[in-house]
Amino acid sequence: MKLSVAFTLFLPLLVHAQYPAPTETYPESSPAPASSGTPASSTPTSTPASGTNNINVQVAAGGQLVYNPSNFTASNGTTVTFIFPPGALPHSVTQSTFANPCTPLAATGGNPAGFDSGLQAGKQFTIKITNDQLPVWFFCKNTIHCGLGMVGAINAPTTGNTYTSFVAAAKAIGSGETPVPDNGPVTGGVNAVATATPSPTSASSSSTSSSTPSSPASRVVADGLLAVLAAVFGITMV
């Protein structure tokens, strides 16, 4: 049992090290889709305050595989700003469905696809609620994070398809999750819409001094070291 716990905890690191996230392979300067008065996505953006018109969600709050808050209501026109911590382990906010918590909401027929921040660190990503009568389900696409319960809901029903059932369904998938490719950010969405790709969070709103983002190469090396440590640690735990 200890082995399976250790394995579940460290497998994401191992897999992540083997397939470094292509977070930085798309040009950061690519123009964001039209949105009123938003600075270019390469410009550090200060984080808005949580209030009547905006709700901030900390991604991987406290270093845990969670969103905080992860279950809340938001009315039409409210923006929800997801704040990704800097560091080697990227996360995503990817829209899914109640039926398939760990699978991106794909376009079908006339229905648009879900929003997707893509795997990110040190960025922020904003969606705006367009229909508060229907739920918005989302998850992190980094390997097995969803199966470990890294999911969230906005305007979840209070009976039937509840947030609690959604989390349980994600955890039931566990490590059996189908790997989700990362092709960078996807704007649009259903019941909540992103109009711009993620932008760097300004230094002033991220309290750490890590103003120089590590290069992809050094991130891979760091992740590799983590994986080795994790493997050794995992074995000694048995």
Ligand SMILES: *[C@@H]1O[C@H](CO)[C@@H](O)[C@H](O)[C@H]1NC(C)=O
């Ligand atoms: C929010 O917008 C949707 C879509 O236009 C609409 O159906 C719904 O009634 C609106 N919610 C409220 C509280 O007005």
Ligand SMILES: *[C@@H]1O[C@H](CO)[C@@H](O)[C@H](O)[C@H]1NC(C)=O
């Ligand atoms: C999730 O949010 C809904 C809607 O606000 C609420 O009714 C429900 O009690 C919450 N569930 C949990 C587990 O917090």
Ligand SMILES: [Cu+2]
């Ligand atoms: Cu994650």
